[in-house]
Amino acid sequence: MPADLDHGTRAPLVTGAPHPQSARDLLVDKVVAIDAELVELTRPVEDPGSIQFGKRAGDATNVAAEQLARVATHEQLSALRDDVRRAIAKCDDGSYGRCDTCQGPIGDARLEALPWATRCVRCQAARPAVRRRG
Ligand SMILES: [Zn+2]
Numbered sequence: 439m440p441a442d443l444d445h446g447t448r449a450p451l452v453t454g455a456p457h458p459q460s461a462r463d464l465l466v467d468k469v470v471a472i473d474a475e476l477v478e479l480t481r482p483v484e485d486p487g488s489i490q491f492g493k494r495a496g497d498a499t500n501v502a503a504e505q506l507a508r509v510a511t512h513e514q515l516s517a518l519r520d521d522v523r524r525a526i527a528k529c530d531d532g533s534y535g536r537c538d539t540c541q542g543p544i545g546d547a548r549l550e551a552l553p554w555a556t557r558c559v560r561c562q563a564a565r566p567a568v569r570r571r572g
Pocket residue numbers: 537538539540541542557558559560561562
């Protein structure tokens with residue numbers, strides 16, 4: 439009696455990584471969340487109710503520092519949003535889970551941890567931190 443190889447039942451090969459369709463939902467949610475954060479960040483720091491000019495000399499400095507921190511966060515969030523949008527596009531064109539650089543698999547564990555990853559660990563690490571020429 440041959441062993442039952444249970445052909446016919448097609449279990450998904452991908453276990454850890456999200457399915458592209460559910461990943462897409464997740465990524466869309468992520469973009470919405472990032473957009474909301476960006477809106478928060480672009481609000482003026484100055485709150486007329488909390489800052490009184492002439493009260494303390496340090497206030498203006500604190501506001502400037504806060505502004506700088508917001509700019510940095512804003513840049514990080516914008517970059518992240520670009521990644522997430524790229525990952526959504528990959529869901530749509532069927533290349534989700536494949537590295538943008540080497541076309542190899544990004545890896546289930548990496549996608550599970552970072553659903554918007556568009557490069558495999560190797561390509562991400564090898565990505566040169568060069569400045570754009572010109
Ligand atoms: Zn790669």
